[in-house]
Amino acid sequence: xxxxxxxxxxxxxxxxxxxxxxxxxxxxxxxxxxxxxxxxxxxxxxxxxxxxxxxxxxxxxxxxxxxxxxxxxxxxxxxxxxxxxxxxxxxxxxxxxxxxxxxxxxxxxxxxxxxxxxxxxxxxxxxxxxxxxxxxxxxxxxxxxxxxxxxxxxxxxxxxxxxxxxxxxxxxxxxxxxxxxxxxxxxxxxxxxxxxxxxxxxxxxxxxxxxxxxxxxxxxxxxxxxxxxxxxxxxxxxxxxxxxxxxxxxxxxxxxxxxxxxxxxxxxxxxxxxxxxxxxxxxxxxxxxxxxxxxxxxxxxxxxxxxxxxxxxxxxxxxxxxxxxxxxxxxxxxxxxxxxxxxxxxxxxxxxxxxxxxxxxxxxxxxxxxxxxxxxxxxxxxxxxxxxxxxxxxxxxxxxxxxxxxxxxxxxxxxxxxxxxxxxxxxxxxxxxxxxxx
Numbered sequence: 001x002x003x004x005x006x007x008x009x010x011x012x013x014x015x016x017x018x019x020x021x022x023x024x025x026x027x028x029x030x031x032x033x034x035x036x037x038x039x040x041x042x043x044x045x046x047x048x049x050x051x052x053x054x055x056x057x058x059x060x061x062x063x064x065x066x067x068x069x070x071x072x073x074x075x076x077x078x079x080x081x082x083x084x085x086x087x088x089x090x091x092x093x094x095x096x097x098x099x100x101x102x103x104x105x106x107x108x109x110x111x112x113x114x115x116x117x118x119x120x121x122x123x124x125x126x127x128x129x130x131x132x133x134x135x136x137x138x139x140x141x142x143x144x145x146x147x148x149x150x151x152x153x154x155x156x157x158x159x160x161x162x163x164x165x166x167x168x169x170x171x172x173x174x175x176x177x178x179x180x181x182x183x184x185x186x187x188x189x190x191x192x193x194x195x196x197x198x199x200x201x202x203x204x205x206x207x208x209x210x211x212x213x214x215x216x217x218x219x220x221x222x223x224x225x226x227x228x229x230x231x232x233x234x235x236x237x238x239x240x241x242x243x244x245x246x247x248x249x250x251x252x253x254x255x256x257x258x259x260x261x262x263x264x265x266x267x268x269x270x271x272x273x274x275x276x277x278x279x280x281x282x283x284x285x286x287x288x289x290x291x292x293x294x295x296x297x298x299x300x301x302x303x304x305x306x307x308x309x310x311x312x313x314x315x316x317x318x319x320x321x322x323x324x325x326x327x328x329x330x331x332x333x334x335x336x337x338x339x340x341x342x343x344x345x346x347x348x349x350x351x352x353x354x355x356x357x358x359x360x361x362x363x364x365x366x367x368x369x370x371x372x373x374x375x376x377x378x379x380x381x382x383x384x385x386x387x388x389x390x391x392x393x394x395x396x397x398x399x400x401x402x403x404x405x406x407x408x409x410x411x412x413x414x415x416x417x418x419x420x421x422x423x424x425x426x427x428x429x430x431x432x433x434x435x436x437x438x
Contacts, residue, residue, distance in 0.1 A: 012040040012078040013070045017059060018049045026104070027258065027291065031082040033208070034104075038111050043074035057096070058089045064096050071099060080107055087136045105132060108257070123182070127175045134168045199361050200249040201240070202275040204303065205284035206295035207255030210318040214284055214344035215252040218353070237274075242354065244362040245407065251278070256299045276308040280360055282353075283315045287341065288322035314360055315339045316353060321346050329356055336360070366408050370425050372400040382414045 014035060016028045028045065035042050046067055054060045058081065059067070067079060078100050079093070085103040093101045102110075109132060112125045203211045219238040240250045251274045275281060283299065285292055303309045320327065320343050327349025330339040337356035342349025372380050380400055383389050388406035395401060404411075415422040 011076045013076045014045045016047045016082040026082045043076045199279035201280045202251045202278040209284045209286045211284045243358045256302045272306045281313040287317035288319045317341045367405045
């Protein structure tokens, strides 16, 4: 680190304020889960109501005094706010309370720092932390504004604060370069999948909706899953076989949360780009959460921010075991799957999700009958090799009558390999359909 910080304690006094503006409100229950996920021990929750934040201390002088008393009673060393504080508000509160003050953004960043496992994830979290920290260097550290002096320290006339800022800027620039390389590598991988025409499916959803549990159930993987916020942070890719589609790349992405810090969204662009460029999004929703509609709005807000709102989406209502509900598929007016109700933890309804994935990804599955002459054995063998032949018969002239079902792209690739024209075999109603694109 570029400057010393006081040792953070485990016991914390929490602060939650209800504002009249609905957009400014936070969920106190979710706040408690965030604090526990960070490893802190909540001592008490100090709550109140205000029309708008106090510009100096966010909560007003009366509440500051009440907060000082709560710290003394519970022998706490840390105050955590369920709101984003300005650098000056944090500095004023730390000076008044003589302890460390952390806001909601800092809390989420701390959780992300604990959960990052891969090199890329650690870089992304460090970038978000440094950019967050760069606006808060003055917090309670006014001695850093003095110029360096004394034997061996004279020279540049640069204050310690300026030195720290310069070092931070250098580190941020270096991380940006390394993340640009990661983005380039991910982009190359996506282009390779695109050339191979392998569809990609990204699991998205509010944190703790059960994405990782569903991911494990579908892929028989062992991704860490727990009943806590941001249980998994780093993206995980696995291969999944889907009927009528073939191999699919399934991605488990970072969970979203209300008022996800913008710097985190920026830092995780490389990871979130998997969702933006997916063939299909599977939006996992906690069906038993009373705030599920608000959570859906928050997820869609982040998807809009990363340019993924127009990606085709299948909703999954998870945790139906808590509602005593039965697995089912809800369809739109044209019969396409729209919502799948299931329980990932109890493996109920997974076959319905696999059926829905097949229908959503196999929009360009073609069914047709074809008659082949004896000399067209290569085409017959190619169709059998693709597993496309549903039924095979022979007529009196020795011709082969095939009932065929397969993705259009597979048929077009086979035709190109054999030097044949696809339209010579497709019924007229299938010749005008567009080629499947990722």
